[in-house]
Amino acid sequence: MGTIDADFTGETVVVTGGSSGIGRAVATAFGDAGATVINADVRAAPKDVDAETPTHEAIEERGGTAAFVETDVSEPTQIETAIEAAREFGGVDVMVNNAGVHRSLGFLDVAPEDFDAVHGVNLRGAFFGTQLAARDMIHRGVDGAIVNTSSTTAERAERNHSHYAATKGGVQMLTRSAALELDGHGIRVNAVAPGPIATEIREGWSEEASEIGDSGSLPSRAGTPADLPGAYLYLASEGASYVTGETVWVDGGASL
Numbered sequence: 001m002g003t004i005d006a007d008f009t010g011e012t013v014v015v016t017g018g019s020s021g022i023g024r025a026v027a028t029a030f031g032d033a034g035a036t037v038i039n040a041d042v043r044a045a046p047k048d049v050d051a052e053t054p055t056h057e058a059i060e061e062r063g064g065t066a067a068f069v070e071t072d073v074s075e076p077t078q079i080e081t082a083i084e085a086a087r088e089f090g091g092v093d094v095m096v097n098n099a100g101v102h103r104s105l106g107f108l109d110v111a112p113e114d115f116d117a118v119h120g121v122n123l124r125g126a127f128f129g130t131q132l133a134a135r136d137m138i139h140r141g142v143d144g145a146i147v148n149t150s151s152t153t154a155e156r157a158e159r160n161h162s163h164y165a166a167t168k169g170g171v172q173m174l175t176r177s178a179a180l181e182l183d184g185h186g187i188r189v190n191a192v193a194p195g196p197i198a199t200e201i202r203e204g205w206s207e208e209a210s211e212i213g214d215s216g217s218l219p220s221r222a223g224t225p226a227d228l229p230g231a232y233l234y235l236a237s238e239g240a241s242y243v244t245g246e247t248v249w250v251d252g253g254a255s256l
Contacts, residue, residue: 018040048199122168168193
């Protein structure tokens with residue numbers, strides 16, 4: 001989807017999991033669009049093989065304003081710390097709940113600790129990220145936008161992804177439910193559902209994705225983080241002021 005022509009000058013955007021992959025691409029795009037960006041991640045250093053500079057420094061090098069806040073999103077108190085950091089720049093206007101972890105395991109092999117680890121970041125993190133950002137927006141009396149990262153696995157089953165897919169299905173319903181309850185406060189809640197994207201979250205996918213297209217089926221090429229920011233910027237922008245509770249699929253047609 002690329003990027004869109006949107007102006008976020010004067011707005012503060014919190015992106016969880018913004019150090020690498022999709023989060024890094026989204027955070028950088030918001031920075032390029034004029035926003036002050038708070039990267040809330042467990043580590044500042046990017047995991048992407050082609051990136052060395054931390055996201056907040058990369059945004060600053062491009063003329064933007066950004067900060068890093070060490071954040072484990074499975075702990076709501078740490079999400080609150082990131083939101084407090086946003087208050088130093090006026091308060092969060094856009095919340096992107098993107099942080100995620102992935103463990104490929106067969107359904108019969110998922111241990112409680114695997115389940116808890118994936119749900120703690122993917123679903124608990126998104127739930128309380130949405131709640132805490134909304135509370136801040138309501139307290140400050142501003143209209144705001146929240147964009148969650150779901151996945152095509154929220155509706156499309158894959159082998160060895162049961163516990164991961166359950167979190168993304170939860171994120172999708174969280175998005176709808178929160179949109180319903182927060183609409184009266186002027187807060188829109190939407191989600192982006194990426195298909196298989198070549199990032200470090202899914203070990204081996206970069207190599208596997210390079211073979212896509214040989215069979216003539218969709219997608220015709222591998223998805224990359226650069227394909228995602230446009231969807232996030234659109235959903236956070238005034239251009240989407242009449243859009244809430246929706247999920248935008250960015251998957252190269254794989255869901256067809």
